[in-house]
Amino acid sequence: MSSSLLEQLIEAFRVLPGVGPKSAQRMAYHVLEREREGGKRLAQTLEAAVERIGHCDRCRDFSENTRCTTCASGSRDAHLLCAVESPADRLAIEQATGYRGLYFVLQGRLSPLDGIGPRELGLDQLAARLAEGEVNELIIATNPTVEGEATAHYLAQLARQHGVKPSRLTHGVPLGGELEYVDRGTLSHAFGSRSEMPQ
Amino acid sequence: MSSSLLEQLIEAFRVLPGVGPKSAQRMAYHVLEREREGGKRLAQTLEAAVERIGHCDRCRDFSENTRCTTCASGSRDAHLLCAVESPADRLAIEQATGYRGLYFVLQGRLSPLDGIGPRELGLDQLAARLAEGEVNELIIATNPTVEGEATAHYLAQLARQHGVKPSRLTHGVPLGGELEYVDRGTLSHAFGSRSEMPQ
Numbered sequence: 001m002s003s004s005l006l007e008q009l010i011e012a013f014r015v016l017p018g019v020g021p022k023s024a025q026r027m028a029y030h031v032l033e034r035e036r037e038g039g040k041r042l043a044q045t046l047e048a049a050v051e052r053i054g055h056c057d058r059c060r061d062f063s064e065n066t067r068c069t070t071c072a073s074g075s076r077d078a079h080l081l082c083a084v085e086s087p088a089d090r091l092a093i094e095q096a097t098g099y100r101g102l103y104f105v106l107q108g109r110l111s112p113l114d115g116i117g118p119r120e121l122g123l124d125q126l127a128a129r130l131a132e133g134e135v136n137e138l139i140i141a142t143n144p145t146v147e148g149e150a151t152a153h154y155l156a157q158l159a160r161q162h163g164v165k166p167s168r169l170t171h172g173v174p175l176g177g178e179l180e181y182v183d184r185g186t187l188s189h190a191f192g193s194r195s196e197m198p199q
Numbered sequence: 200m201s202s203s204l205l206e207q208l209i210e211a212f213r214v215l216p217g218v219g220p221k222s223a224q225r226m227a228y229h230v231l232e233r234e235r236e237g238g239k240r241l242a243q244t245l246e247a248a249v250e251r252i253g254h255c256d257r258c259r260d261f262s263e264n265t266r267c268t269t270c271a272s273g274s275r276d277a278h279l280l281c282a283v284e285s286p287a288d289r290l291a292i293e294q295a296t297g298y299r300g301l302y303f304v305l306q307g308r309l310s311p312l313d314g315i316g317p318r319e320l321g322l323d324q325l326a327a328r329l330a331e332g333e334v335n336e337l338i339i340a341t342n343p344t345v346e347g348e349a350t351a352h353y354l355a356q357l358a359r360q361h362g363v364k365p366s367r368l369t370h371g372v373p374l375g376g377e378l379e380y381v382d383r384g385t386l387s388h389a390f391g392s393r394s395e396m397p398q
Contacts, residue, residue, distance in 0.1 A: 012244040015237030017229040038214030045211040047242035
């Protein structure tokens with residue numbers, strides 16, 4: 001045994017996003033000094049989660065069961081389907097909006113250079129779903145990045161092939177933002193796509 | 200079961216210092232999406248650490264064994280003893296300086312309002328150690344806060360009672376800092392305790 005258990009613990013914390021050597025050390029000491037119970041709970045929950053959480057076989061979101069609670073729920077509107085890049089995006093939409101339709105989680109975006117193509121995003125599964133005929137509108141909520149936009153165009157084509165209306169989130173100036181601090185691309189887009197004010 | 204395993208995992212991450220709801224969510228998704236192996240390792244190391252890491256019976260630092268490697272080492276200078284508030288402070292000194300003496304980790308600072316007195320800091324154990332006669336100098340490296348200073352005065356008295364010389368880290372302007380940004384207390388102290396420049 002070359003390194004002590006404490007050193008191993010500090011090293012292990014570094015798998016977490018945004019955690020460097022200093023934060024990892026702080027986490028290890030904090031847990032040992034003040035949160036042994038919470039640390040034990042975290043260890044057990046983490047181990048169970050890593051082993052038992054898989055993907056919903058319908059929407060590809062994280063789920064303990066083969067079908068997630070949203071897909072299994074009978075109370076959601078099956079005519080609306082919203083495609084998002086990640087489970088975090090799905091959660092953000094679910095929390096911010098009153099959306100009552102269903103989701104499809106791509107678990108990524110088209111990125112040929114990284115070897116991520118339609119197959120990796122489960123687009124064959126999405127196509128089969130659109131072919132079922134129940135979905136009327138595919139709300140494409142991929143991120144407004146180059147790769148996200150490319151993915152959005154691909155999804156829009158796929159939707160049209162199956163007679164489904166594709167829609168995309170509006171771009172523009174964020175609510176509560178100041179024009180001075182909005183990036184040029186967004187400002188230019190918002191200016192160009194200005195709409196008449198209602199009376 | 201009211202909340203899903205994913206929700207439980209997000210909640211469990213919040214025992215870590217500086218981790219709010221948003222970071223906890225990001226950590227959970229990151230581990231599930233990209234770091235299942237690392238997550239499992241973290242879970243197992245954390246559980247082992249919480250169960251097996253105790254305190255060294257000589258210096259009170261964290262240790263898997265009853266005596267830590269520093270105290271057990273025969274190559275350290277037993278005439279020098281450095282008192283610090285926490286294991287993190289001990290590590291900082293160990294990494295920054297070439298100190299070859301031994302340590303005593305208080306695991307806190309005197310804080311009567313929080314019920315932390317000499318007993319909680321193991322000062323009876325420290326007194327017994329000073330009484331052994333091997334220690335010549337007690338380097339008091341508690342933090343330069345109100346409570347840290349109070350603790351330092353208490354420790355200095357204790358040292359003198361046992362014929363041991365107490366010393367304290369120098370206060371002053373940090374190296375590489377700009378005077379403009381140094382806090383008033385530090386600047387005033389550094390100005391008042393200025394020393395003649397060597398030729």
